Amino acid sequence: MNSKSIFRKIFAAFFALLVFQQVWTDEISGKASENVRTFLVRAVVAPGSEWKEKFPPQFALWIQDSDGNFSQTIFATKKASKKKWIFAPKDGRPEALPVWYHSCKNFYASESENEMDAVTSATPKGGFEIARKIQLEEGKKYFAYAEVNKSFDYNEFYPKDAEKNAAEYSGVNGQPSAVYRAEVSFENPEAKLELVGTGSLDGKSGSVEDKTETLTTAKNLVEKIIVSIEFLEDEK
The missing domain is CATH 1.20.5 (Single alpha-helices involved in coiled-coils or other helix-helix interfaces)
Structure with missing residues (x-):
């Protein structure tokens, strides 16, 4: 051959x-x-006693699948999504909402500008509701996440006078972000998000840290967050 x-x-x-x-x-x-279907995701956010009208926190709500893959942002405060901080360092404030930032790969890579504008707004001064259509895979488990944070909310675990290289040093962040989560699916279409941890203090990690015992006033930024999903039969 x-x-x-x-x-x-x-x-x-x-x-x-x-x-x-x-x-x-x-x-x-x-x-x-x-298996991909259109769902309407609704969320009701009830602010807590520390959600101050004159100095509201930053907030983000998004969906991930059970494997930890980011699906879509449902809502984010405009300052956090645009990263327009007053007197912020060159790299912005990654510690503001670190879990969300890392989950959505810096937000801009995940959604178009029009979509971004559709899910962002100034931080609401009181209770608010959100509704958005998203594509999810039928029969798959998903988790709704919410992250909330307010600057300068120091406490005994994260004191204002902490040395810069100390483990408890947080700059202007004060207490780290509070992270809430709940499973949502066909079998569980409505759920109340529960506090499951905090974001990293310096924003370098996107992991949820089990340090809720170090949160004090940050636990009162939100009273409750209810998320529900509804299958839209006439859309696919």
Whole structure:
């Protein structure tokens, strides 16, 4: 067998493999898209005693799947999403809402400018409701997350006079962000989010830290957050 025949057989086998891979990928994608449905996500946020009208906190609400993959932002305060802080360092304030920032990959990479404008607004001064249509995979478990934070809310665990290199040093952040979570699904379409931890103090990590015992007034920024999902049968 000459080299040309060998080359042709290798090329034919390689081409067949590419075709099979494409067909298999399209089939898997088709099955996934068949399960994607449009849902209406509603949220009711009741501010707590520390949600001050003259100095409201920053807030974000978003959906992740059970594997930790970011789905979509439902709401975010404009200052936090635009990163327009007064007298902030060059890198902004990553410690403001670190779990959300890391989850949505800096927000801008996850949604278009129009979508971003649709889910952001100035921090509400009182109780508020949110409703947004999003695409979710039917039968899959999701988690609703909320993160809230107010600057300068120091306490005995995060004192204002802490040394810069000390573990409790928080700059102007004071107490770290409070993170709330609840599972939402077809079987559990409405849930109250519960406090599950805090964001990192310096914003370098997107993990939820189990340090709720160090929060004091930050626990009173919100009274309750209720999230529900509704399947829209006429949309897909």
